[in-house]
Amino acid sequence: MKNNKILIVTECFYPEEFKINDIALAWKNKGYEVDVLTLVPTYPLGVVFEGYENKFYQKDEYQDINIYRVKSVTGYRESLIKKLLKYFSFMFFGTIVAIFIGRKYDYIFGFNMSTLTGMVPAVTIKKLYGKPLTFWAQDIWPDSVYAYGFKKTKLLSFFLDKFVKFMYHNITSIAISGKGFEFKLKPYVKDDLEFHYLPNWADDLDMSLESFEFCKDNKVHFTFAGNIGKVQNLENIIKAFSLLPIEYQERTQLNIIGDGSNLEELKQISSSKHNIVFHGKKPREEMAMYYKASDFLIVSLVDKPIFSVTVPAKTQTYISAKKPILAIINGETADIIKENNLGYCAHPNDVNEIKNIFIKSINLGEEEKLAFTKNCEYLTENIFNKTKIIDSLEELLVKES
Structure with a gap:
């Protein structure tokens, strides 16, 4: 392999659980030298993982992958200021490291999972050393800035638009995880840049594991799994579930698995509901147990324009689990x-409509449930196939050589 050194720039990496871990390992196993520039691991709790020190700079290793880490701001779950500082600290300190290490790589891959500021180190290498740079976009700026509560003023729009255009004018190629991303990003990219739709794939599920026992009674189990923040719209789901007639409430249970900034508030509003159960965060490798024990899996986001083009990664995993899905999105x-x-x-804002699909689900027969899942295998194998997507990302990354 003539050119074989790849630097992945990402705010999160192992031991944090994101798909970029699988990409790095797959490329390393193909013979590439893969390094990662990232933060000290803190996601999702905002505290440094056990076994790590929050130094300004350090280097460690994961399965022969060199990892360059810079200091992470902690406590960002409870503080917007700290959350912003976290994003800007990686932009600043990550860029300093990128300047020193960037020259030696043949390709740069940016896993744009959240804020676009996290891709500044990657763009810096492209500008300084002319290295091919590919983004895999999981989020859309500037839309996501406004979706998370920042007021769209003329001044903010001016600077954001300039920044986003600068960033996207300095990439070589782009993959998008949602088809609707193209329409949103088109005004910010060069006219000749081609968009490549490469969605997230399903998490690997060990369906040979025994089902988890949610409760002793024979109930219909609805399960939400993943990050628990404001944008996941769980307030409306809990409201709708609480409005079910008593005879339906006795037959059902809503299971919420995960952690996040909105967890404690949701626990408070559910405290009087015995059939709404919070199970905490579970290891990814054990999630098949919970999916197998569920009758329906819930994917949800609040009603914001940006989320109409966003496909949460859990969607593909739910499909892989071969369970009927309630899409409150x-x-x-x-x-x-x-x-x-x-x-x-x-509709995510229509509590009554959400309640009605709960009722329809509870009344659903086994044959109808099977009808909902008959296409899951085809989608998992052909559209959301992990190997095919990683291979396509590699092809996109190295095509400029």
Whole structure:
């Protein structure tokens, strides 16, 4: 292999659980020398993982992958200021490290999982050393800035638009995880830049594990799994579930698995509901136990324009688990569920509609449930196939050589 050194720039990496871990290992196993520039691990709790020190700079290793880490701001779950500082600290300290190490790589890969500021170190290497740079976009700026509560003023829009255009004008190629990203990003990229739709794949699930026992009684189990923040819209889901007639409430249980900034508030509003159970964060390798024990899996986001083009990565994992899906979300995710007959959809703001799909699900027969999952295997093997997507990302990354 003539050119074989890849630097991955990402705010999160092992032991944090993101798909970039699988990409790095797959490319290393193909013979590339893979290094990673990232933060000290703190996600999602905002505290440094056991076994790590929060130094300004350090180097460690994961399965023969060199990892360059810079200091992470902690405590960002409870503080917007600290969250912003976390993003800007990686932009600043990551860029300093990038200047020193960037020259030796043949390719730069940016896993743009959240804030675009996290890709500044990657763009710096492209500008200084002319290295080919590929982004795999998991988020959309500037739309996501406004979606998370920042007021769209003329001044903020001016600077954000300039920044986003600068960033996207300095990439070589781009992969997008949602088809709707192209429309949103088109105004910010060069006219000749081609968009490549490469969605997230399903997590590897060990379906040979025994089912978890949610409770002793024979109930219909609805399960939400993943990050628990404001944008996941769990308030409306809990409201709708609480409005079920008593005879339905006795037959059902809502299981919430995960952790996040909104967890304690949700626990408070659910404290009087015995059939809403919080199970905490579980290891990814054990999640098949919980999916197997569930009758329906819930994917949800608040009603914001940006989320209409966003497909949460859990969607593909739910499909892989071969369970009916309740999509309490607008846009592309709802389209996937409807077009492939995978479950029911409801508008995220319509509590009554959400309640009604709970009722329809509870009344659903086994044959109808099977009908919802018959297309899951095809989608997992052909559209959301892990090996095919990683290979396509590699092809996109090295095509400029």
